[in-house]
Amino acid sequence: MVDWGIPVGAGIAFGLGALGTGIAQSKIGAAGAGTIAEKPDLFGLMIIMVAIPETLVILGFVVATMIMIMLV
């Protein structure tokens, strides 16, 4: 019988990380757009700022992968 707990756990780890990243990027993206509208020279910095929350989803992905390895 398949143990659904492991893939569901991996899904939660990845999904919540992605959700958190989405929320953070929406706020930072809006603020970044406002900043670039007034100071276009800060475009590079804003790209880095928007990319920072990606770490959440990457960590979620890593944790999900480690959980899934348990299935193997």
Added chain:
Amino acid sequence: MEYAYVNSRIRAMKSRLLDRRQLDQLINKHDIDALITELEKTPYREELERAGVQYSGVTRIEYALRKDLVRAFRNLLSFTSGEEEENLLAITLNRYDVQNIKTILRGKRIHATPGEILDCTIPAGELDEAALTELVKQPDVKSVIDLLATWGIVYSRPLTKAFKEYSDTRDMLVLEYAIDTYYYQYALATLKGGETEDHRVIRDMVITEIDISNLRTVFRVLRDQIDREDAKRYLLEGSSELGLATLLSMMKGGTLEGALKHLEHTSYQFLTQVPPEYVSAQKISAFEKELDRYLVRKGIGYFIGDPLSIAYAIAYTWAKYAEVTNIRVIARCLVSEVPEKDLREALISV
């Protein structure tokens, strides 16, 4: 409203305001041309270049500053366009409409030229430069009020009502009080019921302005020994900290010293620190200057308010106003060769 976007734009605009070092450099200039050269190194360059086509000297600076201020405020309004917050911001900026109408009425009363009157206006509210230009062209006070009524401007209502009394007494205070009362009551009525941080911030500033206007009236009444019953009708309602009862007791004493005692343990306690020689000489300009500084400081203080509210925009309007006022003071003092020490004292919130 997406405050993250709007307040980021305002933060960027704030970063272009002059810092203390830049202001010091302006103060240290010895003539008006050197001041213009220094100002051309700041974000005022664009407007100074445009103004340079028509004007020179102090007039060039004043024209450029006015244009820059109006552009900054119009930008703020455009960020909130179509949102509920636009009405809240408009309440703050409409005080310039009231100020402009009062300036035009005063100008017409003393028969100043349209150009002179227009130079004293700041078209940052709903009445733009074209509307103000048309208003200053009117031959007298009555025609200005009639034109406002024709355009359906709300301020024409209190002015039309008060005009009969004005024509009998020729007292400009009657019209000024009518328009002030209308503006503050309209603002408070618009804010009534709103419990958000945005409403709280705007309400707080409106009430502070009412308090300051009332305190000015009380000080003038005491200095000029005006009858208390006559003066009572010129007090504005709306404040809970300095209600009508407190203001009347301040006037009842008949002296400035007595009135100041009533301000202890209120937000206006700082007025009791004004040097005694000003109090005994009844120099109310010292009190008025302190009140102006308090209003600007309070407005600018909202920079540390809720970052996701209208507080940041309100703080910016006051910071920009303070900066433009300071540059105007520097320019005027340079022309009049005022000593640096006196110049620094005349600046606000430095």
